[in-house]
Amino acid sequence: MTVPHNSADVPVVIVGAGPVGVTAALLLARRGVRTVVLERHHGVYPLPRAVATDDEVRRILQAAGVEAEFAAIARPARGLRLLDARHRVLAEFPRTAQGAHGFPQTSMFDQPELERVLREALAGTPECELRGGVEVVGVEQDDDGPVRVTYRDDTGEHLLRADAVLGCDGANSLTREAIGADWEDLRFEERWTVVDVRTSLPVRCWEGVEQICDPRRPATFMRVGEDRYRWEFRLRDDAEPADEQVRELVAPWVDLTHGSDFEVLRRAQYTFRARIADRWRRGRVFLLGDAAHLTPPFIGQGLCAGLRDAHNLAWKLAAVLRQGADERLLDTYESERRPHARHLIRLAVAMGWAMTGGQDGAAALRRRALNAAVRIPGLTTAAARDLSPALTAGPLVCRRPHGAGRRLVGRICPQPWVTAAGPREHRTRLDTLLGDSFTVLTAEPPPPSLQAVADALGARTVLATDLGDDGRLAAWLRAGRADAVLLRPDRVVMDAVSRGAHAFTAMASWAPLLCTARTPPLPEAC
Numbered sequence: 001m002t003v004p005h006n007s008a009d010v011p012v013v014i015v016g017a018g019p020v021g022v023t024a025a026l027l028l029a030r031r032g033v034r035t036v037v038l039e040r041h042h043g044v045y046p047l048p049r050a051v052a053t054d055d056e057v058r059r060i061l062q063a064a065g066v067e068a069e070f071a072a073i074a075r076p077a078r079g080l081r082l083l084d085a086r087h088r089v090l091a092e093f094p095r096t097a098q099g100a101h102g103f104p105q106t107s108m109f110d111q112p113e114l115e116r117v118l119r120e121a122l123a124g125t126p127e128c129e130l131r132g133g134v135e136v137v138g139v140e141q142d143d144d145g146p147v148r149v150t151y152r153d154d155t156g157e158h159l160l161r162a163d164a165v166l167g168c169d170g171a172n173s174l175t176r177e178a179i180g181a182d183w184e185d186l187r188f189e190e191r192w193t194v195v196d197v198r199t200s201l202p203v204r205c206w207e208g209v210e211q212i213c214d215p216r217r218p219a220t221f222m223r224v225g226e227d228r229y230r231w232e233f234r235l236r237d238d239a240e241p242a243d244e245q246v247r248e249l250v251a252p253w254v255d256l257t258h259g260s261d262f263e264v265l266r267r268a269q270y271t272f273r274a275r276i277a278d279r280w281r282r283g284r285v286f287l288l289g290d291a292a293h294l295t296p297p298f299i300g301q302g303l304c305a306g307l308r309d310a311h312n313l314a315w316k317l318a319a320v321l322r323q324g325a326d327e328r329l330l331d332t333y334e335s336e337r338r339p340h341a342r343h344l345i346r347l348a349v350a351m352g353w354a355m356t357g358g359q360d361g362a363a364a365l366r367r368r369a370l371n372a373a374v375r376i377p378g379l380t381t382a383a384a385r386d387l388s389p390a391l392t393a394g395p396l397v398c399r400r401p402h403g404a405g406r407r408l409v410g411r412i413c414p415q416p417w418v419t420a421a422g423p424r425e426h427r428t429r430l431d432t433l434l435g436d437s438f439t440v441l442t443a444e445p446p447p448p449s450l451q452a453v454a455d456a457l458g459a460r461t462v463l464a465t466d467l468g469d470d471g472r473l474a475a476w477l478r479a480g481r482a483d484a485v486l487l488r489p490d491r492v493v494m495d496a497v498s499r500g501a502h503a504f505t506a507m508a509s510w511a512p513l514l515c516t517a518r519t520p521p522l523p524e525a526c
């Protein structure tokens with residue numbers, strides 16, 4: 001290979017500056033890891049894409065430092081409704097304005113606005129450098145040594161040598177090809193047209209997402225902003241409806257005979273697919289977001305999954321690159337994220353079937369699918385709305401068969417408002433108080449053995465009753481039958497124990513893996 005004379009070493013190269021790539025860069029920067037983000041386009045991607053996030057994922061935007069800016073562009077949604085072909089409500093799944101994570105359970109937004117927020121944060125972060133208008137042409141690695149990323153711009157070919165590369169380069173990812181990953185097909189493929197509209201005309205609209213369960217013309221409708229709306233229609237015979245036909249399709253919601261202020265901002269045809277990459281990592285090259293998984297949008301989880309990828313990987317990669325934590329920490333990225341993403345794709349496909357009844361329009365099939373969808377746990381009630389499953393057990397998710405608090409392990413702890421003590425006592429969100437480290441959260445003052453674990457991990461120890469929250473954390477520990485939990489930096493419960501504090505020795509065994517380069521052999525299971 002001829003080495004372009006223009007070459008440089010960087011800790012991490014991120015391929016793709018969509019929301020997943022930029023969020024990953026911001027999360028790494030918080031942990032002192034420098035990144036170069038390479039992006040094909042100069043500006044933000046102009047076509048209609050994600051519009052929704054759940055409360056767990058807003059917490060990730062909070063971790064990336066953009067929560068206030070995101071709040072300014074987000075609109076809480078009241079939930080999800082399934083309507084029949086005549087727009088009669090078949091089922092309604094309400095969402096609350098204050099979910100367990102401290103945010104509305106569903107928030108709507110306009111993706112280009114989110115991208116602008118993220119890009120501004122990136123521009124103000126010295127650890128991150130964005131190079132736009134470049135084409136990545138190669139990602140190569142040997143057994144040892146850095147990953148080599150070759151890209152071209154107007155001035156020629158360049159080489160970056162990186163300790164790690166994150167492929168956030170979307171469905172047609174070059175990075176995915178470079179690591180030899182293939183798609184596993186989760187069997188959903190339909191052509192839809194997506195139309196983003198701005199109008200000042202009155203729109204018959206519920207402040208939530210409407211799924212029209214009409215096998216002849218399934219559709220989705222939602223309000224995205226003050227005067228912004230999104231319609232999605234399944235295409236018939238792949239034929240894109242003409243402008244006039246779009247106006248007919250939206251007629252049940254907006255009467256266009258009342259005025260002409262109806263501007264189609266963006267319109268695009270998409271093939272909604274359900275796919276997951278059969279590997280998400282090779283060596284120091286990782287896949288995130290649409291490069292790793294594709295989902296139909298029917299439960300609003302596409303971008304959420306990508307942001308979860310970034311959050312899961314960022315702290316682990318920073319621990320390896322900055323603290324010399326064991327390389328095997330990185331194996332848990334795929335083993336934790338892949339089953340989680342797969343679960344949510346399956347839910348989205350189930351919803352898609354409820355809406356469309358499959359493409360043959362068979363009514364009996366549709367009824368069965370609809371019945372199945374309304375029983376989807378977590379989808380149907382606000383109280384139980386937690387689409388996000390627990391992470392599967394593994395080295396960093398220590399769920400023992402009969403262990404204390406096993407229901408909490410692998411889940412994310414709630415985020416109430418708490419009081420930050422000190423000379424400038426103030427109210428803040430839990431995550432802001434906890435910062436980026438591990439936390440041992442206890443129901444009672446910790447015994448010395450527990451304190452020892454916390455010290456080994458550089459974790460802070462926090463007594464739930466000292467937090468000045470509304471009692472939610474103590475109640476959560478009680479309900480989960482745990483006296484203490486070990487929270488990872490991404491707030492996933494890694495381990496839980498009841499009073500017999502000797503159980504914390506299991507936690508202690510992980511301290512070297514997580515914190516230093518001197519690593520004991522990994523136990524097979526916790």
Ligand SMILES: O=C(O)/C=C/c1cccc(O)c1
Nearest residue numbers: 052080106209297298299300
């Ligand atoms: O379940 C919810 O609250 C939201 C679902 C949703 C969001 C965005 C787009 C969709 O088709 C569904």
